[in-house]
Amino acid sequence: MTKATDPATSFNLAAYVLAAGAALPDKVALSLLSGEAREDWTYAQLIAAVRGTATGLLDAGLAAGDIVLMRLGNTPDFPIAYLGALAAGLVPVPTAAALTAGEVAKIIPTLKPAAILHDVDVPCPDHAQIIDLAALRAMRSLPPAAFHMGDPERLSYIIYTSGTSGKPTAVMHAHRAILARRMMFEGWYGLTPDDRLLHAGAFNWTYTLGTGLMDPWTVGATALIPAAGTSPTALPDLIATHEATIFAAAPGVYRQMLRDLSPLYLPHLRHGLSAGEKMTAAVREAWEENTDTPVYEAFGMSECSTFISGSPSTPAKDGAIGTAQPGRQVAILGPKGPARTNTPGTIAIHRTDAGLMLGYLNDKKLTKSKFDGDWFLTGDQGMMDEDGQITYLGRTDDMMNAGGFRVSPLEVEETLLAIPGVTGIGVTEVEIKKNTRVIAAFYTAAAPIKEYTLTDFATANLARYKQPRLYVHVDALPTSGNGKIQRRQLRDSFEAQKK
Missing domain, CATH: 3.40.50.12780 (ANL, N-terminal domain)
Structure with a gap:
């Protein structure tokens, strides 16, 4: 060097x-x-x-x-x-x-x-x-x-x-x-x-x-x-x-x-x-x-x-x-x-x-x-x-692929945080079956929110390819010692439960 x-x-x-x-x-x-x-x-x-x-x-x-x-x-x-x-x-x-x-x-x-x-x-x-x-x-x-x-x-x-x-x-x-x-x-x-x-x-x-x-x-x-x-x-x-x-x-x-x-x-x-x-x-x-x-x-x-x-x-x-x-x-x-x-x-x-x-x-x-x-x-x-x-788009490892488009989780998270009742959100790509991956939004709220409320908001505020196909209510989001959302951990935990 x-x-x-x-x-x-x-x-x-x-x-x-x-x-x-x-x-x-x-x-x-x-x-x-x-x-x-x-x-x-x-x-x-x-x-x-x-x-x-x-x-x-x-x-x-x-x-x-x-x-x-x-x-x-x-x-x-x-x-x-x-x-x-x-x-x-x-x-x-x-x-x-x-x-x-x-x-x-x-x-x-x-x-x-x-x-x-x-x-x-x-x-x-x-x-x-x-x-x-x-x-x-x-x-x-x-x-x-x-x-x-x-x-x-x-x-x-x-x-x-x-x-x-x-x-x-x-x-x-x-x-x-x-x-x-x-x-x-x-x-x-x-x-x-x-x-x-x-x-x-x-x-x-x-x-x-x-x-x-x-x-x-x-x-x-x-x-x-x-x-x-x-x-x-x-x-x-x-x-x-x-x-x-x-x-x-x-x-x-x-x-x-x-x-x-x-x-x-x-x-x-x-x-x-x-x-x-x-x-x-x-x-x-x-x-x-x-x-x-x-x-x-x-x-x-x-x-x-x-x-x-x-x-x-x-x-x-x-x-x-x-x-x-x-x-x-x-x-x-x-x-x-x-x-x-x-x-x-x-x-x-x-x-x-x-x-x-x-x-x-x-x-x-x-x-x-x-x-x-x-x-x-x-x-x-x-x-x-x-x-x-x-403009920061996110970690290379966190970037998502939707129909050939590169999607930043930061943009999706920032948009969906405006949904009434949502207190925190982490967005990542997960595998729901072999060779099929979708954008998933893991969110915290006092209680689960009706899915149509979430999807309607996303439809009105995000391009279709950026919209999550899966919403998961969680008690807490995994974070690092300095407060960063651990999206990889969200993805790994979800996929492990599906096996």
């Missing part, structure tokens, strides 16, 4: 993130919010805790390059341990607290962590070296370690993505990946040092870790994080009470916030940010109507974070997710190269992008399969108009 930065440059991701805060020692870096109360961490306190943790991890016998698996909960301990490991030159691996001990045990043979950082409330298998939460907290008062400086191309951290197969895949990132996030500041956030960015996610979610913490700290802004267990319906009051200027969340959180929500007076809020899955037009319009602020959406993935977005300077057109962020090389590729304007294809990003992964851990074959010449293939479908605005 072509190197995106000068390998001779001495660099450390944690040092880069905390540099602005070092010049603002008394400024609040982090506020943990609970109603009107808050727990503040100044930049001086945060930096001391991070560098003390780095000292403690090295004193525990770990050395630069060692992998440390993170099994920590939704508390400030998570980002402090993460940055502490990076500062020491270790390779942290953040994982979702919701994983079971058995699920974590499956990744350990490939990962081979030198140690596990563990909160007793988070499931975790046995390991030769476990550093518990009490020990981690005690490290914060130790003398500060020097930042481990080196090649920005060296391995920095590893994150897991399940992809569409459901099999966890370890994605390796370099220290220089943090440099690509600068492109989001103007290309998505409109972020400044004076901002107070409230992220609704948990500390131990990578979306929160990047957008909610690392990025505000990189410019010397203040990060606001709701305490664990905060209801989405309580978030508007937190935005107002703590004078948040930017709000970030997944679309599902916006949906829950907007239930029975009356117009809000949020004088300090400039706009909202959304990522993790496609936001429906109905949710976007309801947010803008109730808050009198826009919401800017971003598209990304574990292999490259976000690189397409709308922003205050370049808003997305109706139906689009935005444009390539400044400095990004993005293309829509067809079978014979770049697709024509307004023609569907695979969203791709150039291999020289600073935010692109180093590769998949111990899987050179899979890494190679993701590239087509100089382009990394995301596995997502989209199309680009004459102004560079990109």
